[in-house]
Amino acid sequence: MAPTALVFLAGGAEEMETVIVVDVLRRGGVETVLAGLEGSGPVQCSRHVTVVPDCSVEDALTKHDSYDLVVIPGGLGGAKAIAASEKAGAILKKQRDNSGYIGAICAGPIALLSHQLHLGAMITSHPSVKDQLSGAFQYTEGRVVVNGKLITSRGPGTAIEFALALVEALQGAAKRAEVAGPMVVHPGV
Amino acid sequence: MAPTALVFLAGGAEEMETVIVVDVLRRGGVETVLAGLEGSGPVQCSRHVTVVPDCSVEDALTKHDSYDLVVIPGGLGGAKAIAASEKAGAILKKQRDNSGYIGAICAGPIALLSHQLHLGAMITSHPSVKDQLSGAFQYTEGRVVVNGKLITSRGPGTAIEFALALVEALQGAAKRAEVAGPMVVHPGV
Ligand SMILES: [Cu+]
Numbered sequence: 001m002a003p004t005a006l007v008f009l010a011g012g013a014e015e016m017e018t019v020i021v022v023d024v025l026r027r028g029g030v031e032t033v034l035a036g037l038e039g040s041g042p043v044q045c046s047r048h049v050t051v052v053p054d055c056s057v058e059d060a061l062t063k064h065d066s067y068d069l070v071v072i073p074g075g076l077g078g079a080k081a082i083a084a085s086e087k088a089g090a091i092l093k094k095q096r097d098n099s100g101y102i103g104a105i106c107a108g109p110i111a112l113l114s115h116q117l118h119l120g121a122m123i124t125s126h127p128s129v130k131d132q133l134s135g136a137f138q139y140t141e142g143r144v145v146v147n148g149k150l151i152t153s154r155g156p157g158t159a160i161e162f163a164l165a166l167v168e169a170l171q172g173a174a175k176r177a178e179v180a181g182p183m184v185v186h187p188g189v
Numbered sequence: 190m191a192p193t194a195l196v197f198l199a200g201g202a203e204e205m206e207t208v209i210v211v212d213v214l215r216r217g218g219v220e221t222v223l224a225g226l227e228g229s230g231p232v233q234c235s236r237h238v239t240v241v242p243d244c245s246v247e248d249a250l251t252k253h254d255s256y257d258l259v260v261i262p263g264g265l266g267g268a269k270a271i272a273a274s275e276k277a278g279a280i281l282k283k284q285r286d287n288s289g290y291i292g293a294i295c296a297g298p299i300a301l302l303s304h305q306l307h308l309g310a311m312i313t314s315h316p317s318v319k320d321q322l323s324g325a326f327q328y329t330e331g332r333v334v335v336n337g338k339l340i341t342s343r344g345p346g347t348a349i350e351f352a353l354a355l356v357e358a359l360q361g362a363a364k365r366a367e368v369a370g371p372m373v374v375h376p377g378v
Contacts, residue, residue, distance in 0.1 A: 157374035185346035
């Protein structure tokens with residue numbers, strides 16, 4: 001059975017980070033649901049690209065009892081909405097309790113802090129939110145940081161590397177290489 | 190006055206390439222219109238992400254008489270639709286006649302061939318469409334190829350480099366660097 005992923009979509013999400021994660025996970029054979037935090041309607045992202053989620057978060061939870069991976073994209077507006085949402089917090093806490101994978105990129109890790117998840121773990125984030133996070137986590141400046149079931153990254157420019165790391169975690173290194181080839185990723189990645 | 194860009198959106202477009210180009214151009218201060226080839230409704234992209242264009246191509250032409258840049262994203266479905274469209278062909282020919290910039294990534298350059306634009310120019314494309322293009326163009330394997338007003342590139346993994354090259358063409362190298370920094374692009378880019 002294909003592994004499953006839920007990617008949150010909230011207003012102000014960084015559209016590159018959101019779309020790269022969903023697209024690359026699907027290329028990697030992960031059954032991926034882009035779940036609207038505020039329902040199933042179109043969402044305006046941080047640079048005014050409008051993306052329509054596959055369904056609401058509530059509907060996503062009826063599709064699968066649990067997901068192998070839950071992803072928090074960046075974009076300060078989107079990340080703040082996820083950080084402030086009790087609904088998102090409940091999903092993320094259940095994910096942590098189930099020992100499922102959590103991915104967070106850019107400003108996304110602020111939701112780990114607000115929901116008190118994986119405190120003390122080794123993480124990274126967008127440089128602009130480092131000061132908020134460095135007290136509560138073991139903060140590093142790696143482009144993608146894998147700490148057990150928690151995978152974090154820094155920004156739109158690291159989103160492909162982040163998404164490939166998620167594919168590798170769920171599907172293995174061979175699948176990662178199979179996905180990366182036709183995408184013509186940077187030779188350094 | 191801000192430079193302007195029209196980015197085509199057609200069914201089957203590669204969503205990473207489309208969204209990265211629009212987002213990065215906007216970060217670079219380029220007034221960018223995501224123009225639906227088949228109207229203003231939501232478009233299903235190649236990996237089933239649904240993106241809503243800003244308006245139809247027809248409406249985009251009423252916003253500005255002409256654009257400084259017209260972009261053909263990849264995704265085989267989207268590129269084929271643009272390659273087959275008389276409407277897109279007319280916009281691209283006018284762009285060439287006006288000495289405006291044209292950008293094409295991944296499978297996008299097949300539309301240059303079908304509309305007989307810049308034949309003989311130095312280009313690149315996704316490796317999978319190289320054989321269709323190498324007879325009519327001077328084909329290279331650079332990640333981003335700038336040949337006068339024609340800028341081409343290879344795939345989702347080169348899309349950030351491509352978008353930054355478009356920003357540089359329209360807004361200069363200092364603006365490119367200003368945009369790239371906060372995106373945390375790969376040090377090799
Ligand atoms: Cu493509």
